[in-house]
Amino acid sequence: MPRLTSPERERAIGRLEAGDTPEAVAATFQCHITTIYRLLQRFVITGSTADAERSGRPRVTTPRQDRHIFRSHVAHPFRTAAETARTVIGTHQAPISRQTASRRLRFRGLKNCRPARGPVLSVRHRQARLHWAQGLLNWNNVRWQNVLFSDESxxxxxxxxxxxxxxxxxxxxxxxxxxxxNNAWGGLSLMLWGAIGHNQVLGPVIFQGLGPGPGNGVTAQRYVDQVLHPHVLPFFQAHGNWVFQHDNARPHTVRATQDLLHRSGIQVMPWPALSPDMNPIEQFWDLLQTQLNRVVPRPTTVADLDRAVRQAWTNIPRQASNTSSPHFTLHQASLSIFPFAP
Structure with missing residues (x-):
């Protein structure tokens, strides 16, 4: 039967004091008659209809142990709650449970989340990334909005x-x-190139098996023929004050690619090695993959995958019409590297 709320208890006592029988009050509130008798007994003894305080289950950890659990996970975030539980002897003279350790961590504000994944960086790589960031500290919003970020996926x-x-x-x-x-290697695949900027998008370019090299991988010749000539060069002819960003992949750094960009007067942003996490287009790829994961039925041929990729690409919002929207937008991606200087 449902539990009586505090207002219902007060009304029940009022009905009893007015002369109603316990049976009539139980029928009114649709509860068992024993509930009314116990409520009346509690009111006579304590003068209140509130529940008596309950001691609850005794805690198996001391405040000092709670602090130890919290500090151990702040110092070692990848430590599991089960590992911590095995090293903490509770007040019951036995190791605490994994659930207890998890509750102590959640109470202190820690959440069990999927870790962000990043490349393995040496000291040299970290220094290069730091110097790159320090060299761009004086860039304001206008300069960042004129950067075209590109990548393949x-x-x-x-x-x-x-x-x-x-x-x-x-x-x-x-x-x-x-x-x-599922196929351990993902099965058949497509290599896709795209670029985003402030309310700008180029692509998608799905690499075709043309020219030297097997399959649909990216070669220097394919990058020049299928990306730079038909997409990048026309864009910079119309937007001469923009800066082009691409990483240090071999097709991007060969002499033929660099000579073409230099002859075309395109300013290329220096990019530190092993820094895909600093490119906002990675969020764009993540949303595109999320869109593809929702395709039903799943593509079974390369042609089906080609159509699904192009359709998912067109479904991605291009401009932020509502800043409170939880959906990713191209505008948000182009401004997501780090807070800009005013």
């Missing part, structure tokens, strides 16, 4: 998404309809 027919869940009964882990099959 591979999209596969199969994808491994660790967030997929399956509802199944015990013992059905390997049932045919409960096993998610």
């Amino acid at each position: 591979r999209f596969c027919i199969d994808h491994a998404d660790g967030r997929v869940r399956v509802w199944r009964r015990s013992g059905y882990r390997y049932a045919d309809n409960c096993v998610e099959e």
Whole structure:
């Protein structure tokens, strides 16, 4: 039966004091008659209808142990709650449970999240990234809004998404309809090039197996023929004050590519090695992959994947019409590297 709320308890006592029988009051509030008798007994003894204070289950950790649990995970964020639980002996003279350690961490404001993934950086790489950032400290919003960020990314027919869940009964882990099959290497794929800037977008360019080199990978000749000539050069002819960014991949740094950009008068932004996480277009790729993960049925051929990629590309918002919208926009991506100087 439902539990009586505090106002209902007061009304029940009022009905009893007015002369109603416990049976009539129980019928009015649709509760068991024992509930009314116990409520009346509590009111007579304590003069209140509120529940008596409960001691609750005794805590198995001391405040000092709580601080130790918190500090150990602040110092070592990848430490698991189970590891911490095995090293903490509670007041019951036994190791605490993983759930207890997790509750102590959540109470202190720590959350169990997926880690951000980044490249392995040596001291030299870190110094290069720092010097790059220090050299751009004086850039204001206008200068950053005139940067065209570009990159390539591979999209596969199969994808491994660790967030997929399956509802199944015990013992059905390997049932045919409960096993998610996927290709370890992603299966057939497409290599895609794109570029974004402040309310600007170029692409998509899906590399075709033309010229030297096998498959649909990026070669210097394909980069020049399929990206620079048809897309980048016309853009900079119309926007001469912009800066072009691409990373240090081999097709971008060969002499033929550099000579073409130099002859065309295109200013290229220096880029530190192993720094894909500093390129805002990575957020664009992430949203594009999210759009592809929602395609039903899944593409089974390269032609299907080509159509799905192009459709997902057109579905990505190009401009922020509402700054409070939770959806990613091209405007937000182009301003997401770090806070700009005023």
